[in-house]
Amino acid sequence: MKLIDSHCHFDFDIFEPDRAQVWQRCTDAGINQLIIPGVCISQWQRLAHLVDNQPQWHAAAGVHPWWVSKNCEEERDYRGEAELGRVLAEHLKQNQCVAVGECGLDAAIATPLESQMAVFKIQLEVASDLQLPLILHVHRAHNEVLKLLKQYHLPRGGVVHAFSGSEQMAMEYWKMGFYLGVGGTITYSRAAKTRRTVARVPLESLILESDAPDMPLSGRQGQRNSPENLPLIAAELAALRDISLQEVATATRKNTEMLFSL
The missing domain is CATH 3.20.20.140 (Metal-dependent hydrolases)
Structure with missing residues (x-):
C-alpha cells in the first residue's frame, strides 16, 4: 500500500x-x-x-x-x-x-x-x-468561493482542503474540477454530514490529507497530528464506503498524482 x-x-x-524520525515512520507505513x-x-x-x-x-x-x-x-x-x-x-x-x-x-x-x-x-x-x-481553504464562505471560481479560467482545478460540506456542494466543486480533501474529521462520529458525503461522492473525487500538525484524529485531541496517521484516515474512508483499504489507497494516490502532476 x-x-x-x-x-x-x-x-x-x-x-x-523529530522531522526525520517522523518521515521514517511515514515511509515504513507506506506514505x-x-x-x-x-x-x-x-x-x-x-x-x-x-x-x-x-x-x-x-x-x-x-x-x-x-x-x-x-x-x-x-x-x-x-x-x-x-x-x-x-x-x-x-x-x-x-x-x-x-x-x-x-x-x-x-x-x-x-x-x-x-x-x-x-x-x-x-x-x-x-x-x-x-x-x-x-489548494483551497474555505470556511463558512463556500458561496463566495464558488462564485469567484466561476469567474476565473482554472484549467487545472484544485482541491477543497478539509471539505466538510454537503453532498450537493461536493458535487458542485467536483463538476468544476476540484477534488475533495478527506482528513481526520471523518474519524469523529459526530461529523455525520461529512462522513455521509465522503461515502457517497465518486471515489475519483477524493484525496487523502492529514493537515498535520492540526486536525487530530478522534481520541487524539490535544496531540500533535502527524502524516503517519494517514493510513488510519484511509481505513476509516474504506469502512465508510464498504470497500477495501487497498482500493482506497490506489484510487486516492492516483487522484493526487493526477491533480498535482506528480
Whole structure:
C-alpha cells in the first residue's frame, strides 16, 4: 500500500525536533509523498529549501487567509497589489511548486472578507496564468468561493482542503474540477454530514490529507497530528464506503498524482 498525504504542514517548527524520525515512520507505513502548502510569503523560501533536500516532498506557495493581516509583514505591502502576483508567480516558477495555495476565504476570522478576497483574487489569477491547481481553504464562505471560481479560467482545478460540506456542494466543486480533501474529521462520529458525503461522492473525487500538525484524529485531541496517521484516515474512508483499504489507497494516490502532476 502506498499513500500520498496531499496536505501536510511538515515545515512547521513543531516538527523541527523529530522531522526525520517522523518521515521514517511515514515511509515504513507506506506514505511516500507529501504535499506541503505555503501559507505566507516569509515561509515560502524556507519551505523551498526544505523540499530541495527531499524529492518525495512537494511544495506549494500561497497566502492563507489567516495570514492575510497577521504574522507576515510582507503581506501588508503586497495585499491587493499587482506586486503580490508578480512575486508569487516568480516563486512558483523558480521553485517548481506543484500548486498555488493554501489560499481561500474564511468568514470565521476577524480579517474582513473584502481584504481576504483581494489577496485570493490575485492568487486565482496566478493559478490561471500558470495553469497550476489551487489548494483551497474555505470556511463558512463556500458561496463566495464558488462564485469567484466561476469567474476565473482554472484549467487545472484544485482541491477543497478539509471539505466538510454537503453532498450537493461536493458535487458542485467536483463538476468544476476540484477534488475533495478527506482528513481526520471523518474519524469523529459526530461529523455525520461529512462522513455521509465522503461515502457517497465518486471515489475519483477524493484525496487523502492529514493537515498535520492540526486536525487530530478522534481520541487524539490535544496531540500533535502527524502524516503517519494517514493510513488510519484511509481505513476509516474504506469502512465508510464498504470497500477495501487497498482500493482506497490506489484510487486516492492516483487522484493526487493526477491533480498535482506528480
